[in-house]
Amino acid sequence: MKKPTLCVGLVCVDVVAETEGFPVEDTDQRIPDLSYRRGGNASNSSTVLAQLGMKSEFLGTLTNSMQLDFIREDFSKHCVTIEQCPIFPVCEFPTSIVIISTINGTRTILHHPKNLPELDIQHFSNLDLTNYSWIHFEGRSTNIDNIKQMIRTVRERLEYMKISVEIEKARPVLDELLPLADVVFVSKEYAYFSGFRTMKEAVEGFLDVTKPGTIVVCAWGSEGAAAGQNGTVVSQSACPPVQIVDTLGAGDTFNAAFIYSQVNLWDWEKGLEFACQIAGNKIGQKGFLGIG
Ligand code: ADP
Numbered sequence: 587m588k589k590p591t592l593c594v595g596l597v598c599v600d601v602v603a604e605t606e607g608f609p610v611e612d613t614d615q616r617i618p619d620l621s622y623r624r625g626g627n628a629s630n631s632s633t634v635l636a637q638l639g640m641k642s643e644f645l646g647t648l649t650n651s652m653q654l655d656f657i658r659e660d661f662s663k664h665c666v667t668i669e670q671c672p673i674f675p676v677c678e679f680p681t682s683i684v685i686i687s688t689i690n691g692t693r694t695i696l697h698h699p700k701n702l703p704e705l706d707i708q709h710f711s712n713l714d715l716t717n718y719s720w721i722h723f724e725g726r727s728t729n730i731d732n733i734k735q736m737i738r739t740v741r742e743r744l745e746y747m748k749i750s751v752e753i754e755k756a757r758p759v760l761d762e763l764l765p766l767a768d769v770v771f772v773s774k775e776y777a778y779f780s781g782f783r784t785m786k787e788a789v790e791g792f793l794d795v796t797k798p799g800t801i802v803v804c805a806w807g808s809e810g811a812a813a814g815q816n817g818t819v820v821s822q823s824a825c826p827p828v829q830i831v832d833t834l835g836a837g838d839t840f841n842a843a844f845i846y847s848q849v850n851l852w853d854w855e856k857g858l859e860f861a862c863q864i865a866g867n868k869i870g871q872k873g874f875l876g877i878g
Pocket residue numbers: 773774805806807808809810811823824825826827830833834835836837838840861862863865866869
């Protein structure tokens with residue numbers, strides 16, 4: 587079996603309200619379901635990697651609040667290890683209020699970071715990096731210097747290690763991560779923000795600012811995704827399920843499935859197809875359990 591993958595980034599609490607259609611402002615209504623879930627991009631991707639059969643580890647900050655047991659148990663239920671995560675005293679977990687419309691599965695996210703410190707280079711420096719097969723970083727504008735240092739540390743210690751980064755939010759500082767990884771995931775939001783109007787245009791444009799050999803991958807919601815390397819760009823249609831029930835974490839799922847394909851040395855065109863298939867599975871079900 588391969589060594590574990592490591593996903594570095596955020597874990598948060600998602601308070602998920604399922605509504606029949608998007609709610610009308612200033613109304614009071616009973617809803618079909620309400621649940622607490624573990625969320626955060628890197629946390630979700632680590633979950634999907636484990637569900638696909640990888641050994642999977644997550645690294646991010648935790649806090650000794652009343653939600654810690656829930657977070658720990660949920661990682662354990664999904665077979666993700668978290669032994670190296672620093673635990674801060676007396677803070678709160680970042681929290682999202684998520685509204686999922688049961689009519690079309692859209693998710694609307696309202697996020698607050700609360701007061702939990704970000705991961706810093708000291709937490710990362712203690713890791714034995716030879717334990718991993720792949721290291722994935724969630725690009726976070728609020729922690730950019732530490733993330734750059736972490737990537738530098740990997741490069742200095744282990745030349746062969748493959749690194750992916752996710753650039754999702756429309757924040758200019760995230761540009762700095764583009765030249766640093768072997769696989770770069772750019773979101774539609776970030777592509778739009780950078781002036782691109784199609785997924786292929788985005789992949790072509792970002793390939794120009796990454797290092798030679800980098801694979802750039804860009805998911806585009808219901809239209810599917812595109813990827814490219816060394817001037818070749820390919821697009822792939824989405825694989826929608828019969829009914830879309832829950833799109834929360836579709837992008838994180840897509841990224842994890844693509845990482846899975848690369849850890850297993852598939853070519854990236856096949857990886858792109860697989861990522862769209864697994865993302866399609868995800869949006870047809872609630873949560874991530876049994877997604878493969
Ligand atoms: P997110 O908004 O969660 O970051 P994206 O919208 O970029 O995720 O979607 C990631 C992948 O999930 C897409 O490439 C596609 O394969 C799949 N997907 C997402 N939304 C839909 C949809 N409405 N219909 C079909 N596939 C979808």
